[in-house]
Amino acid sequence: MQAMPIDREKFPPLYRTVANNDDGLESRSYVPGGLDVKTSTPLSAAPGANPEQFVGLALSTCLNATLEAIEKRRDLPHTSQVHTIVEMARDRRGFQFYVTAEIRLPGVDRQTAEAMVTLAESRCPVAKLLGGSENVVVKLVDDFTPVEPVAKA
C-alpha cells in the first residue's frame, strides 16, 4: 500500500468524498454532511454498525449498480440482486474477514448470467479493490444462502 495510485492523470477523479472515524469502534463513523452511523463491536449485542457491514454494503451496492448498467446496455429487464455475507475470524495476526457476494440474475439464462457476473466483477470498482484477496468470493446463485448468526460457544 505504499505506491501512489496509478494513472491519476489519465483518469482524473470525477467524485470525491471522505468518511471519518474519530473515536474508535464504540463511537460513530460519518461522512461530513451525510451518513452518520453509530458503531459498535460485532462481538457485543450493543446496537451499531461495524466494518463488516460497511464492507458488505460497499460490495453489494457496487456490484448491483454495475449489473444494472450491464442489463441496461443489453436491453434486459433489471432483475439483479446482490447479497454479501461478511464473516470475521481470527488470523495469524489480528483478524480477517471472509467475504462472499451472492448474485441472483433471475431474468436470464445461466450462461448469460455467468458472463454478466464475470463482466461485473471486472468493472465494479469495489470488486477491483478486493480482487487481490483470497478471502473474497463472488458467485452466481439460484437462491440466496440463509444467513444465521454464528452460534455462541
Added chain:
Amino acid sequence: MQAMPIDREKFPPLYRTVANNDDGLESRSYVPGGLDVKTSTPLSAAPGANPEQFVGLALSTCLNATLEAIEKRRDLPHTSQVHTIVEMARDRRGFQFYVTAEIRLPGVDRQTAEAMVTLAESRCPVAKLLGGSENVVVKLVDDFTPVEPVAKA
C-alpha cells in the same frame, strides 16, 4: 476471486452478517434488522450514500478500531483518528476508486506513530482485504487534508 477462503477451519467465523442491495444504485442498501440506507449515484445531487462512502466508512472504522486496541495494549491514551478519502475515476474498463486513509496520532512521537500505523495496517481486516490494490494508500499525517468536492467541468 475464485479460490475459497483459506484457513476457514483453523480460523472459524466468530461473527457473520449480510448486507443487501436488491434494486441497484438508486435504491437502498441494508443489513436485515440493522442499518438501512438510501443510495444514489455519486454523480448526481440526489441525497443518498454510495459505494465510495461505504468503502471509506469500512476502512476508517476498522483502522481506528485497530489503532485503539494498539493504544490500549501500550497503555497509551486513545487519540487516534482516521479519515479516508475515496475518489472515483474512469478506468480502462469501468470505473476505479482511489483510496487514501489518513491517520492522526497526536498523542505519540513520530517514530512510535509510524510503527503503530504499520502495525495497524498489518492487523486491520479491511486493510488486509484492500492490501493487494495499488489504488490504496494508508499514511500518517499531522493534519487531515481538507476535502473539497471535485469541481464540475
